[in-house]
Amino acid sequence: MRAENNGTVRHILCVFPRYTSSFGTFEHAYPLTAGVKAFMPPQGLLLIAAYLPRDWQVKFVDENLRRATQEEFEWADAVFVSGMHIQRQQMNDICHRAHDYDLPVALGGPSVSACPDYYPAFDYLHVGELGDATNELIERLSRDTSRPEQQVVLTTRDRVAMTEFPIPAYELAEVKKYFLGSIQYSSGCPYQCEFCDIPGLYGRNPRIKSPEQIIAELNRLRECGMTDTVYFVDDNFIGNRKAAMDLLPHLIEWQKKTGYVMRLACEATLNIAKRPEILEKMREAYFITIFCGIETPDPDALKAMQKDHNMMVPILEGVRTINSYGMEVVSGIIMGLDTDKPNTSDALLAFVEESRIPLLTINLLQALPKTPLWDRLEREGRLVNDEGRDSNVDFLLPYDEVVASWKHCMEIAYEPEKVYARYQHQCDYTYANRLKVPVPDEMKTWPNIKRGLTMLRNIFWKVGVLGDYKRVFWKFALGRIRRGDMEGLIGCTMIAHHLITFARAASSGEQNASNYSLRLREASMPAE
Numbered sequence: 235m236r237a238e239n240n241g242t243v244r245h246i247l248c249v250f251p252r253y254t255s256s257f258g259t260f261e262h263a264y265p266l267t268a269g270v271k272a273f274m275p276p277q278g279l280l281l282i283a284a285y286l287p288r289d290w291q292v293k294f295v296d297e298n299l300r301r302a303t304q305e306e307f308e309w310a311d312a313v314f315v316s317g318m319h320i321q322r323q324q325m326n327d328i329c330h331r332a333h334d335y336d337l338p339v340a341l342g343g344p345s346v347s348a349c350p351d352y353y354p355a356f357d358y359l360h361v362g363e364l365g366d367a368t369n370e371l372i373e374r375l376s377r378d379t380s381r382p383e384q385q386v387v388l389t390t391r392d393r394v395a396m397t398e399f400p401i402p403a404y405e406l407a408e409v410k411k412y413f414l415g416s417i418q419y420s421s422g423c424p425y426q427c428e429f430c431d432i433p434g435l436y437g438r439n440p441r442i443k444s445p446e447q448i449i450a451e452l453n454r455l456r457e458c459g460m461t462d463t464v465y466f467v468d469d470n471f472i473g474n475r476k477a478a479m480d481l482l483p484h485l486i487e488w489q490k491k492t493g494y495v496m497r498l499a500c501e502a503t504l505n506i507a508k509r510p511e512i513l514e515k516m517r518e519a520y521f522i523t524i525f526c527g528i529e530t531p532d533p534d535a536l537k538a539m540q541k542d543h544n545m546m547v548p549i550l551e552g553v554r555t556i557n558s559y560g561m562e563v564v565s566g567i568i569m570g571l572d573t574d575k576p577n578t579s580d581a582l583l584a585f586v587e588e589s590r591i592p593l594l595t596i597n598l599l600q601a602l603p604k605t606p607l608w609d610r611l612e613r614e615g616r617l618v619n620d621e622g623r624d625s626n627v628d629f630l631l632p633y634d635e636v637v638a639s640w641k642h643c644m645e646i647a648y649e650p651e652k653v654y655a656r657y658q659h660q661c662d663y664t665y666a667n668r669l670k671v672p673v674p675d676e677m678k679t680w681p682n683i684k685r686g687l688t689m690l691r692n693i694f695w696k697v698g699v700l701g702d703y704k705r706v707f708w709k710f711a712l713g714r715i716r717r718g719d720m721e722g723l724i725g726c727t728m729i730a731h732h733l734i735t736f737a738r739a740a741s742s743g744e745q746n747a748s749n750y751s752l753r754l755r756e757a758s759m760p761a762e
Contacts, residue, residue: 235398237369239287242376246286247310248279248406249332250296251317251324255736255745257595260413262732266696267413268688272298274416275409277467278316278343280402285364285394287372294406297324307335311379315356316343319602322352329355338381340371347435348603350387357381362390363421363436364399396421396443401451404458415455415464415496419443419481423470425503426606427527428539429568432469434604440473445484452488452496461677463522466500471524472512482515489520493674499523505543507552513559517669524556527566528594531585535573540606553589560668562660565591569643569747570599570629570636579639586647590663592656592726593733596643598625598636598747624747641741648737650703650730654710657726661714665722686720693727703734 253259259273276296283292293309295302307313313332317325322345332339333355341353342360350359358374360367367388374386409415422437423430455464472478485498498521506512506524516524528549529541536544547555553563567582586594601608601617611617616628629636646652676682697707707727714723739745 235285235394235400237285237287237372239289240373240376242289244287244290244375244379245309245311246283246290246292246314246375247302247306247312247332247337248283248292248294248314249302249328250276250279250294250298251315251321251328252297254320254323255739256320257597257736257740257745260729260732262735263413263728266689266692266728266731268685268692269411270413271411272296273412274414274465274467275402275404275407275412276316277402277416277418279314280404280407281364281399282314282316282342282368283403283406284400285368287376292403292406294403296407297328299408299411302328302331307332307337310335310337312375313337313339315339315341317345318343319345319349319352321345326353326355329353333381336381338375338379344431344435348431354385357385359385359387360390361387363393365390365393367391368394393441396441397447399443399447401447401454404451404454404460407458409455410459412460413462414499415460415462416467417448417451417455417464418467419448419471420468420473420477423473425470425541425543427529427541428607428610429599429602429605431602431604436469440468440470440477442474442477445481448481449484449488456492456495461495461682463497463499466498468501471500471502472506472509475509475512478512479515482512482519485519486515489518493676494520494669494671495674495676496520497522499525501525501527503543504528504549504552505546507547507555510555513556513561516561517559517667520669520671521561522668523562523564525564525566526552526556529566529568530571530573531581532571532573532578535571538573539571549585550589553591557660557664558667560664560666562664563589563591565589565594567594567596568599569596569640570625570627570631572630574629574631574636576631576635579643582643583646586656587652590656590659592653592660593729594647596640596647598640599627599629600625601627637747640747641743644737645741648733650706650734653730653733654706654726657730658710658713661719661722661726686724689724689728690720693724697727697731701731 264270283294286292293306315325315328329339338357340358340360341356346353346359347361350361358371360371367390370388420440420442422440423432424438426433498519502524504526531549533545556563601611618626618628624637698704701707711723
């Protein structure tokens with residue numbers, strides 16, 4: 235489906251902002267790869283690019299790869315921008331640069347949808363999802379591409395059904411330069427965790443695409459050169475369990491047809507561990523990773539944040555169940571909760587050791603607009619507007635103690651010996667349970683073999699020779715080599731290197747303690 239055109243032709247420049255350095259974007263792994271420069275293709279802007287009228291010309295620039303050029307701004311009639319809170323500073327920078335060329339700039343996406351007041355400089359604010367606001371923006375630009383005298387806020391009331399979404403314009407993105415591919419199956423989540431803004435932004439009744447749409451998008455990604463892991467960016471892959479079960483047979487059939495050239499990953503609630511019928515189908519579809527928002531191992535804290543569904547199965551039992559189907563668990567963890575105690579960091583570190591989860595994104599609690607947490611803290615007078623802090627929450631424990639505990643957890647949890655021990659466990663007890671698939675012919679080509687050799691060279695030199703934890707690395711690497719597990723060696727080492735490097739910066743105070751922190755930092759990896 236595309237927007238209608240009234241006969242005009244417009245030049246639209248879609249610019250995606252750089253990420254501020256973040257635990258979850260894996261930037262320290264990129265130098266070990268064979269050309270990866272950015273995290274994931276942005277779904278939102280590529281969807282809008284595909285929805286624009288057929289006669290309109292579109293260019294897409296991801297500033298995680300390179301900056302938009304003078305020539306591109308001069309070519310454009312209007313600039314579209316989208317992003318998350320962590321990209322706020324960079325979004326405003328793009329706006330000011332576009333205004334230097336007197337171009338109107340429209341901003342959409344999750345950050346502006348939650349906090350329109352963050353962006354007073356933009357000409358058009360697109361609040362909400364693809365829908366009537368999008369059509370109105372297109373209609374306005376069809377009539378006039380001069381900058382409006384004052385900011386125009388367009389809010390979606392009537393959303394386009396996801397079954398009518400076009401395939402995102404993956405062909406505009408250099409997909410081979412991304413660490414992960416991305417795809418969206420559903421929008422919304424039935425749960426209402428106190429800290430989460432997803433239900434407020436996208437609703438509690440998940441809307442879904444058809445299986446045929448997902449297969450078409452996977453085929454398009456493959457045509458564009460993506461052969462690695464594709465991440466379902468859904469807020470909760472099993473938000474609609476029946477729909478997930480309807481999709482999985484199609485994914486299994488597609489994987490068999492294409493030779494399992496892609497690995498799949500997603501985000502889901504931990505209670506997926508109670509659904510063996512779903513886990514078995516996910517294993518057959520070659521899902522290898524599930525991100526679970528565990529948040530805390532403390533049952534009282536889970537109850538307080540309205541995440542009781544994490545207690546439908548004992549957490550450690552749930553993690554082991556998911557591992558038994560060959561899927562590694564990645565976990566979100568929050569510190570600074572009202573239920574935290576002075577010994578919470580010790581309990582968290584004990585949980586890390588016992589769960590053997592290699593990758594846990596440990597953040598300080600941040601109150602986001604459109605969440606029950608924001609509303610409660612606002613009533614209690616505990617929202618803090620101070621850009622010198624890592625959180626806008628007035629914790630019950632002293633702020634400095636909470637930040638110190640976070641730094642301590644980052645330092646200890648990501649010591650090289652501990653990280654590699656957890657990955658060794660994954661190799662022995664999780665990856666061993668994965669579906670055994672033949673190596674597809676297209677992976678045996680010289681370009682792909684050369685790519686693998688390049689990554690091995692980078693790893694051996696930058697970690698095995700120049701790294702300061704080389705003994706830990708070689709102990710792990712030689713074990714993988716003896717077993718002929720080059721994929722495990724490459725995959726684990728790349729992620730481990732990022733975790734170790736980032737955690738060192740975090741524990742020394744060089745990184746924010748929250749991905750939503752008001753302490754806006756310049757992106758650490760400027761576009762070339």
